[in-house]
Amino acid sequence: MIDYLVSVLTIGAIGCIIALGLNVRWGWAGDFDLSYYAFVATGAYLGGVMVLGRAPGVLDETWILGLNQNFVIGLIVAIVGSIAVSAVIGAIALRRVRSDYFAIVTLAFALIAVAFVSQQNALFNGSNGLFGIPQPLADSIDPTTYSYLFFGLCLAFLAATYLVLEWIFRSPFGRTLRTIREDEVAAAAFGKNVIAFKLKAFMIGGAIAGAGGFLFATYLTAWSPGTWSPFEAILLYTAIFLGGQGNSRGVIVGVLVALVALPEATRFLPVIPNHPNLYPELHNFVQMLLLLAILRWRPQGLIPEPLFTDLLARRSEGKPESVGSHG
Amino acid sequence: MAEAAPQLLEVRGLAKSYGGVHAVVSCDLTVAEGSVVGLIGPNGAGKSTVIDLISGFQSPDAGTIWFNGRQIQGWPAHRVSDVGLIRSFQTPREWKALTVIENVIAAARHEGQDALWRAFFNRGALAAFQEADLVRARTLLEQFGLTDIRNERAGNLSGGQKRLLAFAQIAMAGAKVILLDEPLAGINPVMQDHVLAAIQMLRDSGCTCLLIEHNLHWIERACDHIYVMALGRTIASGTMAQLREDTQVIDAYLGEVEVAPNV
Numbered sequence: 001m002i003d004y005l006v007s008v009l010t011i012g013a014i015g016c017i018i019a020l021g022l023n024v025r026w027g028w029a030g031d032f033d034l035s036y037y038a039f040v041a042t043g044a045y046l047g048g049v050m051v052l053g054r055a056p057g058v059l060d061e062t063w064i065l066g067l068n069q070n071f072v073i074g075l076i077v078a079i080v081g082s083i084a085v086s087a088v089i090g091a092i093a094l095r096r097v098r099s100d101y102f103a104i105v106t107l108a109f110a111l112i113a114v115a116f117v118s119q120q121n122a123l124f125n126g127s128n129g130l131f132g133i134p135q136p137l138a139d140s141i142d143p144t145t146y147s148y149l150f151f152g153l154c155l156a157f158l159a160a161t162y163l164v165l166e167w168i169f170r171s172p173f174g175r176t177l178r179t180i181r182e183d184e185v186a187a188a189a190f191g192k193n194v195i196a197f198k199l200k201a202f203m204i205g206g207a208i209a210g211a212g213g214f215l216f217a218t219y220l221t222a223w224s225p226g227t228w229s230p231f232e233a234i235l236l237y238t239a240i241f242l243g244g245q246g247n248s249r250g251v252i253v254g255v256l257v258a259l260v261a262l263p264e265a266t267r268f269l270p271v272i273p274n275h276p277n278l279y280p281e282l283h284n285f286v287q288m289l290l291l292l293a294i295l296r297w298r299p300q301g302l303i304p305e306p307l308f309t310d311l312l313a314r315r316s317e318g319k320p321e322s323v324g325s326h327g
Numbered sequence: 328m329a330e331a332a333p334q335l336l337e338v339r340g341l342a343k344s345y346g347g348v349h350a351v352v353s354c355d356l357t358v359a360e361g362s363v364v365g366l367i368g369p370n371g372a373g374k375s376t377v378i379d380l381i382s383g384f385q386s387p388d389a390g391t392i393w394f395n396g397r398q399i400q401g402w403p404a405h406r407v408s409d410v411g412l413i414r415s416f417q418t419p420r421e422w423k424a425l426t427v428i429e430n431v432i433a434a435a436r437h438e439g440q441d442a443l444w445r446a447f448f449n450r451g452a453l454a455a456f457q458e459a460d461l462v463r464a465r466t467l468l469e470q471f472g473l474t475d476i477r478n479e480r481a482g483n484l485s486g487g488q489k490r491l492l493a494f495a496q497i498a499m500a501g502a503k504v505i506l507l508d509e510p511l512a513g514i515n516p517v518m519q520d521h522v523l524a525a526i527q528m529l530r531d532s533g534c535t536c537l538l539i540e541h542n543l544h545w546i547e548r549a550c551d552h553i554y555v556m557a558l559g560r561t562i563a564s565g566t567m568a569q570l571r572e573d574t575q576v577i578d579a580y581l582g583e584v585e586v587a588p589n590v
């Protein structure tokens with residue numbers, strides 16, 4: 001039971017990291033990005049290609065590039081590579097196109113990326129994908145302990161991502177992003193370089209996607225074109241809408257409820273003979289129903305974005321100078 | 328090229344067409360430092376386009392815009408704003424989901440403080456900067472009578488309150504010149520006096536103002552000098568009294584509106 005819980009929570013933590021990156025693009029900068037999972041895949045592929053060595057079972061033959069680098073190098077390449085791809089795609093998609101058009105451009109990019117990678121045998125092993133991605137230090141530790149350690153690693157990543165994003169959210173940079181999300185014309189009128197800020201948000205999202213993707217691939221030890229599609233992005237949006245757009249804590253709650261608890265809950269329902277696909281189908285059905293319900297009745301999500309308020313009134317009792325804060 | 332413009336804002340031969348529509352054919356105007364200048368004219372005369380062109384939201388086909396000794400035509404809007412030329416909109420464009428006080432703070436010129444790296448390094452300096460902004464925002468909210476609603480979402484305010492918020496934001500941004508596009512649009516007569524007072528307040532703090540408005544009585548109270556536009560051209564300028572005598576202006580715009588000029 002505890003092993004099961006650890007594995008579910010490991011995937012949950014990775015899912016939270018990935019969703020937090022999308023929240024920067026959508027929740028903060030207001031760009032409805034449908035290509036997000038392509039950046040997760042960028043991290044998974046680039047990191048995976050860096051760490052993969054020889055093909056299992058085939059002597060004297062390198063697989064992919066056979067670079068055989070360690071986890072840290074893989075992670076750095078995953079993050080830097082995903083930022084670089086974000087910069088290119090963002091520069092194209094953000095320059096003149098807005099809202100609906102932006103979404104369509106990113107959808108096109110996502111589909112092109114899947115098609116490209118599926119055909120790219122030399123680097124990414126085409127539609128078969130990468131497998132045998134080594135996990136760091138896995139050889140020297142017994143599997144059960146290792147699964148705990150890996151969970152710890154993912155939690156540490158999640159915590160680091162959360163803290164970094166909280167700093168950004170409370171900084172003038174984060175505030176400027178919010179003004180651009182709310183009304184970019186007004187933001188430009190007050191001196192904000194809209195495209196530059198949007199591009200930076202897009203790249204921050206890409207960095208997190210890359211890191212999350214590589215962690216995910218390392219955990220699964222495999223990655224293939226079947227793992228990612230624009231639909232995965234919709235699931236992430238479900239989690240973000242449910243938890244609260246723009247709020248990192250809300251996003252984490254959203255992922256845990258919509259993407260972890262909900263699908264796992266059906267595991268404990270009695271098996272219905274002759275309908276093996278009933279529960280998996282039910283997941284998507286219930287997830288989408290949840291998305292519609294939240295958009296209809298609580299569009300701000302379970303934990304809305306904290307408001308910046310001025311606490312001046314509470315200063316009267318000789319407390320130190322109070323500052324404005326986010327709820 | 329011509330000698331440097333002596334006035335704070337000088338527009339020469341500005342023109343802009345959209346397809347076959349000549350929105351602005353030739354606009355010339357001069358705004359002296361510390362003055363409040365009006366721009367009037369019938370609908371479709373090109374007044375709003377002139378504001379768009381000066382503020383960088385549109386790029387002119389021809390003409391020059393001198394601001395503070397620099398030619399700024401064709402600059403992107405954020406750059407124009409950064410040198411202190413800030414506009415308002417016919418319909419207030421507050422940042423709806425943010426609180427009133429955050430709207431004001433966010434309008435400040437950040438001078439690089441909103442760079443991404445600032446979120447991580449030298450956070451003590453950043454905190455001091457943010458505290459200073461907060462204090463300044465409080466003062467402005469007090470001045471514009473918005474203190475009690477400072478923690479409300481800006482989207483919940485009334486039309487008049489949104490106007491005042493826009494003025495507080497302009498003051499926060501430290502504007503040298505403000506361009507106001509119909510500041511009275513959709514507000515009641517009492518509020519019109521508040522808007523006038525707000526403009527005076529900004530003027531006292533060193534702001535220069537160019538504004539578009541249709542309410543001529545109010546314009547007469549607010550402005551030192553008035554330009555008249557018709558069919559994309561500036562056709563006359565002067566005080567309201569002078570313009571009332573100008574047959575060209577009467578033909579183009581004033582018509583019978585001013586039969587009882589002393590009301």
